[in-house]
Amino acid sequence: MGVLPEYRGEGVGSKIFGELFKLAIDLGCTTMILYASKLGEPIYKKFGFQSSYYGTMYQLPVNLPEIGITNKEVKELRDFPGWLLSLDKEAIGFDRSKYLHMKQNLGSKIVAIEGEAYGLLSQISSTIRLGPLISTNLDGALQIIKKSIELGANQIIITSHPTLPKKIFELIELTEVENGASLKMTYGKDISENLDLLYAIGTFAKN
Secondary structure, eight states: OOOOGGGTTTTHHHHHHHHHHHHHHHTTOOEEEEEEOTTTHHHHHHTTOEEEEEEEEEEOOSSOOOOOSOOOOOEEESSOOHHHHHHHHHHHSSOOHHHHHHHHHTTOEEEEETTTEEEEEEEETTEEEEEEEEESSHHHHHHHHHHHHHTTOOEEEEEEOTTSOTHHHHHSOOEEEEEEEEEEEEEESOOOOOTTTEEEESOOOOO
16 A cells, blocks of 8 residues: 555545455454555554564675575475475465465566475566565575575565574675665464564565
8 A cells, every 4th residue: 555745644544544454354354464664654553553573675785695505406496385385384374375376477486495495586666576585494595595696686575573593694795775664563363473484575565
């Protein structure tokens, strides 16, 4: 959801979201998850959404990083194998298979280390974004990032939660994008995520 600058501050965003919120309730939704910009955060709080953690957008380096770990076979996949869907569900807390297949139908590429890690590469305007990135360990996540840069990825949205390994910022030169932070917010029944597996998300709101 977005509101043109000349119409902000007039309650337009609240009215639009109010209709969407009512529709979701009428459809029986018990949980709603979104990523809010600084401008949108007050709107969602009025509807009872609770804050969680931030996602921050970074530019990936142009040159492949020397990360000093054992190279693993990172493959481009044509479909989502069962292990990958299970890993995604364990990380996110619910089944996103329909969403992932929709992303693939829209042109996203799948890169993966079998049984260990995966990421999606999506063309968004003039950028190629890596996300989501889900891995059972830091080495797997770093290998996916390295392969994604090789395939042209230049952007990533890293989740800022307490269990995120800070070493990722030491090994890869990441440049924070201006106004590139967004807050995860949840309404209703909480869905338990395994944040140890979640390194990056695919999309969020910007100011």
